[in-house]
Amino acid sequence: MPMTSLSSPLIERTSWKKLLIHRKIFDQTNLKELFHQDPERGTKWTLQSAGLFLDYSKNHLTEETIKLLLSLADESGLRDRIDEMFRGERINTSENRSVLHVALRTPKGEKIMVDGEDVVAQVHAVLERMARFSHSIRSGEWRGHSGKPIKNIINIGIGGSDLGPVMAYEALRHYSDRFMTFRFISNVDATDFVEATRDLDPAETLFIVASKTFGTLETLTNAHSARDWLLQGLGGDQRAVAKHFVAVSTNAPKVAAFGIDTANMFGFWDWVGGRYSMDSAIGLSTMIAIGADHFYQLLAGFHEMDEHFKNAPFEANMPVLLGLLSIWYNNFFGAQTVAILPYEQYLKRFPAYLQQLTMESNGKHVTLHGEEVTVNTGPIYWGEPGTNGQHSFYQLIHQGTRFIPCDFIAFYKSLNPLGTHHDLLLSNVFAQAQALAFGKTAQEVQAEGTPTSLLPHRVFKGNRPSNILLADVLTPSTLGKLVALYEHNVFTQGAIWGINSFDQWGVELGKVLAQKIIPQLQSSSEPMLNHDSSTNHLISLYRKNKI
Numbered sequence: 001m002p003m004t005s006l007s008s009p010l011i012e013r014t015s016w017k018k019l020l021i022h023r024k025i026f027d028q029t030n031l032k033e034l035f036h037q038d039p040e041r042g043t044k045w046t047l048q049s050a051g052l053f054l055d056y057s058k059n060h061l062t063e064e065t066i067k068l069l070l071s072l073a074d075e076s077g078l079r080d081r082i083d084e085m086f087r088g089e090r091i092n093t094s095e096n097r098s099v100l101h102v103a104l105r106t107p108k109g110e111k112i113m114v115d116g117e118d119v120v121a122q123v124h125a126v127l128e129r130m131a132r133f134s135h136s137i138r139s140g141e142w143r144g145h146s147g148k149p150i151k152n153i154i155n156i157g158i159g160g161s162d163l164g165p166v167m168a169y170e171a172l173r174h175y176s177d178r179f180m181t182f183r184f185i186s187n188v189d190a191t192d193f194v195e196a197t198r199d200l201d202p203a204e205t206l207f208i209v210a211s212k213t214f215g216t217l218e219t220l221t222n223a224h225s226a227r228d229w230l231l232q233g234l235g236g237d238q239r240a241v242a243k244h245f246v247a248v249s250t251n252a253p254k255v256a257a258f259g260i261d262t263a264n265m266f267g268f269w270d271w272v273g274g275r276y277s278m279d280s281a282i283g284l285s286t287m288i289a290i291g292a293d294h295f296y297q298l299l300a301g302f303h304e305m306d307e308h309f310k311n312a313p314f315e316a317n318m319p320v321l322l323g324l325l326s327i328w329y330n331n332f333f334g335a336q337t338v339a340i341l342p343y344e345q346y347l348k349r350f351p352a353y354l355q356q357l358t359m360e361s362n363g364k365h366v367t368l369h370g371e372e373v374t375v376n377t378g379p380i381y382w383g384e385p386g387t388n389g390q391h392s393f394y395q396l397i398h399q400g401t402r403f404i405p406c407d408f409i410a411f412y413k414s415l416n417p418l419g420t421h422h423d424l425l426l427s428n429v430f431a432q433a434q435a436l437a438f439g440k441t442a443q444e445v446q447a448e449g450t451p452t453s454l455l456p457h458r459v460f461k462g463n464r465p466s467n468i469l470l471a472d473v474l475t476p477s478t479l480g481k482l483v484a485l486y487e488h489n490v491f492t493q494g495a496i497w498g499i500n501s502f503d504q505w506g507v508e509l510g511k512v513l514a515q516k517i518i519p520q521l522q523s524s525s526e527p528m529l530n531h532d533s534s535t536n537h538l539i540s541l542y543r544k545n546k547i
C-alpha cells in the first residue's frame, strides 16, 4: 500500500482538537478588531509566489491559527501524500491508478517512471504531434474533403473532456486565431448540437471527439449526429470522415470502431483524471485556438505552480494555505460553500470549471480505507464574474445569514485597456472585500442621517472572510498557474480528510439507471415497468405526451 498510514483518525488528532478550542477565540473578536490590533496585518498575511500575489489577511486567523493548521497538515501526512503523487504512486486506490497530471507539464528531458516507462517522454511525443497537427490546421495546410481549409473546430466531449477546453478557450480567447470559430458540444440535448452547427459549412468544419473512455453516451451520441451532419453536407462520401474527425482518447479500439483512423487519434493515459486533463491532448482545441507556443506557455505556468507546491515550505505554500483555510471554514465555522469571484470577463467559465474540479474530487463520504468520514468534506464551489455578481447574489453574502468565504481573482492589467474601465473594475474588487470584512455599523449608518426605522436594514455586520488573488495580466502561463493552484488546493483538502480526490463513483448510478430507462421510453409496445411508483408514472406520462 503506497499511502502513508495516518497515525490517528482526523478528529482524534492533537491539532484538530486544539483547533476546536482555538476556534472559540473568533467568537470574541472580529476582523475589524484583528486589523486594529495589528497595523501590519494587511501586508503580513500575504504571499508572492510563482507570479501570483495572495492577500489572505481578511481571514479569521492569527499566528496561532496558522500554526495549528500547519500542524494539522503535518499530522495528516500531507508532505508524504504530495511526494507520493509526484513519484507516480497509485494514490487513486479505488481505481488502482497513479495520479500524474503533474507529468503533463513536466519539462522535456525530466523523467517520471510509471511501470518502468518514462511518462514524460510519452507526454512530449503526443505534444509534438498535437503541435504539428495544430499548425497544419491553423496554416490551412490541412484540407477538408472538398479541398477547403478548416475554419471551424467543434470539440465534442462532456465533463472533464469539455469543461477544461471550454474554460481555456474563453479564458485565452484574446490569444486565439480570430479567423477561426470554436464551438463546444457536450449535452445530449440535441439543441446543443443543432445550435452549434446550424450556421457552419461542413466542408470547413473539423470535429474533435474528446473522450477518455470513448464510451460516454452523450459524446458518442453527439459524435454520431456529427458524422451524419457531415456526410449529409458533403454528399455522403464516407472518406470525408478521415478529413473532418479526429479523436482524443485512451481507447484506440473504440476510436477505430467509430470509424476514426487511429492515425488521427491523440492519446493520453489512465493516470490522467478527466477533470485534470485540460493540459493533456484533451487540450487539442485549446492548442489549435492559441497555437502551440502559447500552449507550451500554459504548461510552463502549470509547472511553475507544481514546483512551488512540491518545494515551498507549507507556511509559504499558496495551495497548501488556501486548502487549509478551506478546511478551517468548512469544518470549524460550518461554511457550506466557497464563492469564486473572478474580476476578469475572460474567466467567466472558471467557476464552472472549478465546480467539477473541486466537487467531483472532494465530494466523498468515505475515507481512503472505506470508512465513513466523521466530518464534512468538499464544500460547494460556485461563482460568477464580477462586477456582475455584485448586482445579483452578493446581497446574500453581505447581509444574509450564511457564512460564505470568497476568493476574489483579479489582474493588475487589462488585456483590453479602455478608458477608466480597469480602475473601476479593480476598485470594486478591493471595495467588496473591504465591505465584507469590515461592514458598516449602526452608528455609521445613523451618522449619514438614515431614519432609525431603516437602521437594521442598512447595517452590514462585516466579519466575512475573503482571499484576494492578483496577477499581472491574464496570459496562458497565468491561467496554468491558477488552475494548478486550485488543483493542489483540492489535493491539500483531500489529504487532510484522508479521502480519495481522484475517483468519481458517484456519477455511476444515474448512468446505469438511465440505460435501463432508455428502451422503456423507446419501445413501440407498452413496457413492463417495475421501478418505484414515481418513476413508473413519469415514464408512462412521457410516453403518452411525447408524440
Ligand code: G6Q
Binding pocket: 158, 159, 160, 161, 210, 211, 212, 213, 214, 215, 216, 219, 273, 274, 275, 276, 360, 504
Ligand atoms: C472527470 C470525470 C468525468 C469525465 C466525463 C467524460 O474527472 O471522470 O467528468 O471526464 O464523464 O468521460 P470521457 O472522457 O470518458 O468521455
